[in-house]
Amino acid sequence: MGHKTFERGIHPAYYKELTAAKRVECAALPKTVTIPLQQHAGAPCEPLVKKGDLVHEGQKIGDVKAFVSAPVHASISGKVKDIELAQHPGGIRVLSVIIEGDGAIKDWEAGAGKPDLSSFTSEGIREAIREAGIVGMGGAAFPTSVKLAPPKGKTIEAVILNGCECEPYLTADHRIMAEEPEKVVWGLKALMKAVGAPKGFVGIEENKPEAIKAIKESLNGVPEIRIIVLEAKYPQGAEKMLIYAALGRKVPSGKLPLDVGVIVNNVGTAAAVYEALACKKPLIERIVTISGNGVKEPRNLKVRIGTSFEEVLSQCGGITADGGEIEVLNGGPMMGIAQSTLNVPVVKGTSGITVISSGSIKSAPYEPCIKCARCVEACPMALMPYKLGDYGRAHRLPEFKDWQGVSCIECGCCSYVCPSKRPLLQWIRIGKLKVRQEAAKSVTK
Ligand code: SF4
Numbered sequence: 001m002g003h004k005t006f007e008r009g010i011h012p013a014y015y016k017e018l019t020a021a022k023r024v025e026c027a028a029l030p031k032t033v034t035i036p037l038q039q040h041a042g043a044p045c046e047p048l049v050k051k052g053d054l055v056h057e058g059q060k061i062g063d064v065k066a067f068v069s070a071p072v073h074a075s076i077s078g079k080v081k082d083i084e085l086a087q088h089p090g091g092i093r094v095l096s097v098i099i100e101g102d103g104a105i106k107d108w109e110a111g112a113g114k115p116d117l118s119s120f121t122s123e124g125i126r127e128a129i130r131e132a133g134i135v136g137m138g139g140a141a142f143p144t145s146v147k148l149a150p151p152k153g154k155t156i157e158a159v160i161l162n163g164c165e166c167e168p169y170l171t172a173d174h175r176i177m178a179e180e181p182e183k184v185v186w187g188l189k190a191l192m193k194a195v196g197a198p199k200g201f202v203g204i205e206e207n208k209p210e211a212i213k214a215i216k217e218s219l220n221g222v223p224e225i226r227i228i229v230l231e232a233k234y235p236q237g238a239e240k241m242l243i244y245a246a247l248g249r250k251v252p253s254g255k256l257p258l259d260v261g262v263i264v265n266n267v268g269t270a271a272a273v274y275e276a277l278a279c280k281k282p283l284i285e286r287i288v289t290i291s292g293n294g295v296k297e298p299r300n301l302k303v304r305i306g307t308s309f310e311e312v313l314s315q316c317g318g319i320t321a322d323g324g325e326i327e328v329l330n331g332g333p334m335m336g337i338a339q340s341t342l343n344v345p346v347v348k349g350t351s352g353i354t355v356i357s358s359g360s361i362k363s364a365p366y367e368p369c370i371k372c373a374r375c376v377e378a379c380p381m382a383l384m385p386y387k388l389g390d391y392g393r394a395h396r397l398p399e400f401k402d403w404q405g406v407s408c409i410e411c412g413c414c415s416y417v418c419p420s421k422r423p424l425l426q427w428i429r430i431g432k433l434k435v436r437q438e439a440a441k442s443v444t445k
């Protein structure tokens with residue numbers, strides 16, 4: 001019998017072999033970091049420090065009272081050199097704290113014994129997660145403490161850990177499950193306790209046997225948590241697809257996982273929850289996969305938040321110069337965002353830096369639509385991407401909304417399969433942006 005999965009989707013070339021067996025190594029301590037005050041979905045933080053202040057590793061340097069937000073912390077010890085607008089890998093400029101390091105390193109795990117979950121209340125877990133600035137580490141960067149506070153009347157029956165990592169090239173989640181399964185499992189138990197969920201699941205694609213084995217051994221027969229082995233298919237790690245594949249529940253359009261009694265967190269997020277509760281360590285570093293056919297030595301590195309892409313890439317031998325076109329992405333090739341400069345920092349949501357040296361699917365010239373319907377067959381949300389692309393780029397919002405353009409999860413399957421190389425996702429994003437702008441205008445009127 002085949003493994004569980006969802007309807008439609010695609011099977012791109014994964015290229016995981018470049019880094020799947022490479023253990024995580026610590027990147028060199030950066031001399032300078034640029035820490036954006038917005039690295040999460042929600043309200044940006046306000047600076048809590050000023051130019052010239054001395055800061056220590058893990059010190060909170062930005063926060064805001066808004067419910068949907070997450071504080072940011074100094075990832076190195078040193079002096080605040082400046083607070084200024086700086087380029088963010090999400091493609092915008094964001095107020096950022098620049099810190100010049102003094103070379104000091106704190107050992108967060110020293111003295112941290114095996115933590116006792118019974119000593120934490122649900123409220124205490126949520127508060128510690130917020131204070132540590134933890135956000136979804138699969139790339140979405142939604143504040144975890146907000147996910148753990150469902151509205152009154154909503155019951156969470158299950159927490160699913162997302163260990164799918166279906167994006168080509170990326171293996172950061174794979175490595176964290178293989179190398180630190182105890183942290184992942186302990187973090188899952190803490191997340192379950194925070195929302196009172198009686199059941200937990202870890203969804204892992206079949207192509208990660210080392211991770212499946214490590215998590216299984218770490219669970220050691222805990223009856224309330226189960227591993228669900230899923231077919232390796234893109235976008236298996238999208239929340240709606242994962243919930244359907246794992247539990248057979250469909251999240252209706254416009255609804256959230258909590259509306260079907262579920263919350264989903266990334267395996268890296270669970271490990272960060274462990275570190276926050278057991279070691280009082282805020283989210284100041286993360287595992288990043290640096291890969292692609294344009295990187296000399298693909299690696300998995302634990303990188304301080306705020307380290308520049310340029311510095312990270314230099315620790316991987318730099319970019320392969322074959323004279324062709326180069327595309328550097330924050331994330332993987334399907335959903336990643338192309339960068340115009342390497343002078344951007346690793347942020348909490350940077351799961352990978354992918355360098356594609358030629359034949360990029362994103363920059364190829366496109367041809368007219370031949371109505372082949374391949375995009376329709378691939379769309380996991382059962383949408384009509386060829387229509388949505390046209391409506392989005394032409395700003396035809398009534399038609400875009402009628403054809404459910406806002407339900408697009410931006411997985412990029414349609415663009416990937418299109419024989420005419422039409423940048424459907426790019427156009428659909430334009431449509432979604434215009435719909436958001438229209439909604440914002442009607443609120444302010
Ligand atoms: S329309 Fe959206 S959800 Fe459907 S394949 Fe394209 S990007 Fe994915």
Ligand code: SF4
Nearest residue numbers: 369370372373375418
């Ligand atoms: S896959 Fe491309 S060519 Fe085929 S219907 Fe969709 S947009 Fe048109």
